[in-house]
Amino acid sequence: MNRFNLTVVKRFWAIAKLYWLGNEKKGANALLVLLGVLLLANTQVKVFLNTIQGELISALSARDSARFWQGVVIALGGIIISGFLNSGYGYLRETIGIYWRRWLTDRFLNQYFSDRAFYELSNFNQEIDNPDQRIAENVASFCQQSIQFFVNIIESIFVVIAFSFILWSISINLVLALLIYSILAYSITIGFYGRKLTQLHLNQLRKEADFRFGLVRIRENAESIAFYNGTSQEANKIKLLFNEVFNNFKRLILWSELYLNIFKYPFGNLTLILPAVILGNQILIGKLEVGKVTEAMGAFGSVAFSVNLIMYQFEIFTKFAASIDRLYIFYEYLKQPRKETANKKIDIVKDNRLAVENLTLETPNYQKTLFKNLSVELQPGQGLLIMGESGSGKTSLLRALAGLWNSGTGVIFRPELEEMLFLPQRPYMILGTLRDQLIYPNAKVDVSDEELRQILHRVNLSNLAERFGGFDVEKDWSYVLSLGEQQRLAFARILVTKPKYAILDEATSALDVNNEENLYRLLLETGTTFVSVGHRPNLKKFHQLIISVSLPVSSNL
Numbered sequence: 170m171n172r173f174n175l176t177v178v179k180r181f182w183a184i185a186k187l188y189w190l191g192n193e194k195k196g197a198n199a200l201l202v203l204l205g206v207l208l209l210a211n212t213q214v215k216v217f218l219n220t221i222q223g224e225l226i227s228a229l230s231a232r233d234s235a236r237f238w239q240g241v242v243i244a245l246g247g248i249i250i251s252g253f254l255n256s257g258y259g260y261l262r263e264t265i266g267i268y269w270r271r272w273l274t275d276r277f278l279n280q281y282f283s284d285r286a287f288y289e290l291s292n293f294n295q296e297i298d299n300p301d302q303r304i305a306e307n308v309a310s311f312c313q314q315s316i317q318f319f320v321n322i323i324e325s326i327f328v329v330i331a332f333s334f335i336l337w338s339i340s341i342n343l344v345l346a347l348l349i350y351s352i353l354a355y356s357i358t359i360g361f362y363g364r365k366l367t368q369l370h371l372n373q374l375r376k377e378a379d380f381r382f383g384l385v386r387i388r389e390n391a392e393s394i395a396f397y398n399g400t401s402q403e404a405n406k407i408k409l410l411f412n413e414v415f416n417n418f419k420r421l422i423l424w425s426e427l428y429l430n431i432f433k434y435p436f437g438n439l440t441l442i443l444p445a446v447i448l449g450n451q452i453l454i455g456k457l458e459v460g461k462v463t464e465a466m467g468a469f470g471s472v473a474f475s476v477n478l479i480m481y482q483f484e485i486f487t488k489f490a491a492s493i494d495r496l497y498i499f500y501e502y503l504k505q506p507r508k509e510t511a512n513k514k515i516d517i518v519k520d521n522r523l524a525v526e527n528l529t530l531e532t533p534n535y536q537k538t539l540f541k542n543l544s545v546e547l548q549p550g551q552g553l554l555i556m557g558e559s560g561s562g563k564t565s566l567l568r569a570l571a572g573l574w575n576s577g578t579g580v581i582f583r584p585e586l587e588e589m590l591f592l593p594q595r596p597y598m599i600l601g602t603l604r605d606q607l608i609y610p611n612a613k614v615d616v617s618d619e620e621l622r623q624i625l626h627r628v629n630l631s632n633l634a635e636r637f638g639g640f641d642v643e644k645d646w647s648y649v650l651s652l653g654e655q656q657r658l659a660f661a662r663i664l665v666t667k668p669k670y671a672i673l674d675e676a677t678s679a680l681d682v683n684n685e686e687n688l689y690r691l692l693l694e695t696g697t698t699f700v701s702v703g704h705r706p707n708l709k710k711f712h713q714l715i716i717s718v719s720l721p722v723s724s725n726l
């Protein structure tokens with residue numbers, strides 16, 4: 170096996186063993202054994218049918234009618250049994266695949282959401298493109314294709330063993346020819362075409378994902394694009410992405426269809442004449458019955474097909490190898506502990522208060538120092554207002570409080586994140602019902618519809634539930650609500666969740682002054698300790714502490 174193959178196999182096993190040696194191994198392996206048994210039975214039927222085929226030809230050439238019809242009846246029995254076996258193992262194969270996929274998807278999702286890997290991936294990491302495609306598509310093809318390959322390999326082994334005996338019994342030359350044929354086929358396909366095709370498939374997967382992601386972004390930002398009248402810009406960009414898909418695909422089919430098939434088909438079709446060439450002489454001198462050539466051709470073809478499975482399914486295999494590669498790199502990335510920033514790292518100390526001491530904050534890659542030596546402490550129930558020019562680092566300070574950014578020095582004292590509710594600058598509307606929106610980020614909260622209705626009334630969204638048909642109706646809320654309504658809805662989460670601490674990043678910026686002041690009055694009533702970022706002077710009266718961050722003191726570039 171060359172190095173290319175070894176890497177693929179090693180990478181494959183690193184992921185596959187998680188399931189097959191993991192906590193579900195008993196059930197999974199039992200199904201696999203059952204699959205093996207069905208395959209074995211299927212091979213036996215195949216061998217049997219092949220022998221009967223030779224027998225029918227021999228009976229015809231001997232003009233023996235009784236022998237012929239007896240053969241037909243037996244063959245029909247075998248054909249019916251093969252139908253049952255094939256459908257049984259096909260069903261079982263797909264069942265194993267989908268169970269494995271469910272398990273592996275779950276595993277990837279757990280890691281994707283743990284330690285906020287998804288945030289790091291979408292903000293700081295450029296190596297792992299399109300994680301969504303890796304979880305949705307690559308996991309699927311990994312599981313389903315591997316089962317398919319497993320079936321093919323096991324079936325091949327059975328076929329090779331069973332039919333080799335038959336070939337051996339007819340002529341040893343057949344077995345030798347088969348051996349040489351197989352070695353040649355294997356080394357040419359893997360050695361010559363393997364690496365190139367895998368690389369092309371890898372590129373194709375990436376480019377297809379980029380193209381799709383481009384289209385999803387347009388859907389998500391449809392209104393802004395329409396307002397800007399940016400359609401021609403967007404169309405050009407998407408067309409460029411598709412062009413990449415097109416160009417790579419052209420290279421791919423050049424290799425997979427033209428160059429590979431020029432070798433694959435003639436080489437495959439050789440099996441049609443080779444047995445006749447090898448046995449021809451013996452038939453001509455009357456040492457063998459004609460039916461033996463038919464039998465040998467069937468057996469030779471089956472073994473050659475099985476041994477050269479990799480050649481016949483080479484395209485699928487290289488595509489599969491590309492999926493393994495993408496999944497393995499993703500798996501390795503998720504597995505490692507989330508990177509700690511090298512030397513200058515802000516300390517977070519869990520405490521029953523919110524305070525920062527000598528905090529110097531930098532952008533994640535240390536390009537810019539946002540502010541230096543900031544110290545401030547909040548007493549329970551107090552509010553802190555952070556003001557300052559755009560780009561001065563107000564949101565970044567909140568990112569540091571949440572632990573999303575940690576480049577810099579100093580200490581942050583804060584409670585567990587579960588006790589803090591963050592309302593980001595862009596109100597985030599999850600997919601789901603109105604109730605889901607209100608109780609977010611909790612999945613379940615013990616509040617009645619009546620209480621929710623009252624809360625909506627207090628944030629000045631009185632008829633929202635009625636407008637959309639109740640609390641259980643699913644909508645794309647970011648489309649059907651105005652920005653100000655979304656901000657009020659997000660604010661209502663504070664009244665539902667009643668967190669000890671709330672962090673508001675310009676959470677009322679889209680509201681008129683009356684609505685904004687109403688929300689802050691409600692916030693004061695709850696006794697929550699809070700930090701707000703805002704620009705309007707009218708906010709000052711709701712906060713005991715006010716700090717102003719100024720534009721970056723230095724650039725580290």
Ligand SMILES: Nc1ncnc2c1ncn2[C@@H]1O[C@H](COP(=O)(O)OP(=O)(O)OP(=O)(O)O)[C@@H](O)[C@H]1O
Binds near residue numbers: 559563
């Ligand atoms: N992921 C990032 N990597 C590097 N720099 C970033 C990143 N995100 C933001 N910045 C930079 O950090 C600086 C501070 O950004 P921040 O969002 O904290 O500003 P802000 O004061 O909240 O601004 P605004 O009032 O406009 O919302 C900006 O110069 C911004 O360009």
